[in-house]
Amino acid sequence: QVQLVESGGGLVQSGGSLRLSCAASGLTFIRYNMGWFRQAPGKEREFVAVVSWTGGTPLYADSVKGRFAASRDNSKNTVFLQMNSLKPEDTAVYYCAADQTHALRSLRYDFWGQGTQVTVSS
Numbered sequence: 001q002v003q004l005v006e007s008g009g010g011l012v013q014s015g016g017s018l019r020l021s022c023a024a025s026g027l028t029f030i031r032y033n034m035g036w037f038r039q040a041p042g043k044e045r046e047f048v049a050v051v052s053w054t055g056g057t058p059l060y061a062d063s064v065k066g067r068f069a070a071s072r073d074n075s076k077n078t079v080f081l082q083m084n085s086l087k088p089e090d091t092a093v094y095y096c097a098a099d100q101t102h103a104l105r106s107l108r109y110d111f112w113g114q115g116t117q118v119t120v121s122s
Contacts, residue, residue, distance in 0.1 A: 001024050001030075002024070002025070002026040002027045002079075002098065002110075002111045003024070003026055004023070004024050004097065004111055004113035004114075005022065005113060005114070006021055006023060006094065006096050006115060006116040007020070007021050008115030008116060009117070009118045010117075011119045011120075011121065012120055012121070013084055013120070014025045014087060014119070014121065016086050017083060017085075017086065018086065018094075018118060019080060019082050019083070020036070020080065020082075020083065020094055020118075021068060021078055022034070022078065022079045022096030023077060024065075024077045027098060029051075029074060030043060030053060030060060030074045030108050031120045032053055032099070033050055033052045033104055034079040034096060035049065035050040035051075035097045035099065035104070036050070036094060036097075037095045038080045038090075038092035038093065038094045038118075039093050039095070039113075040089075040093075043109055044071045046107075047062050047105045047107065048068065048081070048094070049064065050104045050105065051071060051079060058070040058071070059105065060105060064083075064090075066088075067083065067085045068081060068082065068083050068084070072084075078117040079096055082095070086120045087120060088108070088120045089120075089121045090120050091106070091118060091119050091120050092117075092118060093115040093116065093118075094117075094118050095115045097109035097112045098111040099111070103116075
């Protein structure tokens, strides 16, 4: 079955950096759009970034543009999210997801990881 396993979350001070990883198995990785999403306490899940299967320029939410960078390594079936200049409002559970059929910014991706907590202290 499909498994997506995130890692790299943790506690960081405002202005710091973290790098999230998501290892995928059970799917043909190169054929999937790989997205990052987040959900803060009391808020709905939101789109953060996506790297399409075509390998084109990643797309980002306006709130993270210029601070976050998404990438993928197809040889390792892994997608990354480099997060710089972190702010307290970036605190959330971050999820990676894989999809072939929905719009890139959709919340209706086919497969989801379990999430990793990112906490940014002020």
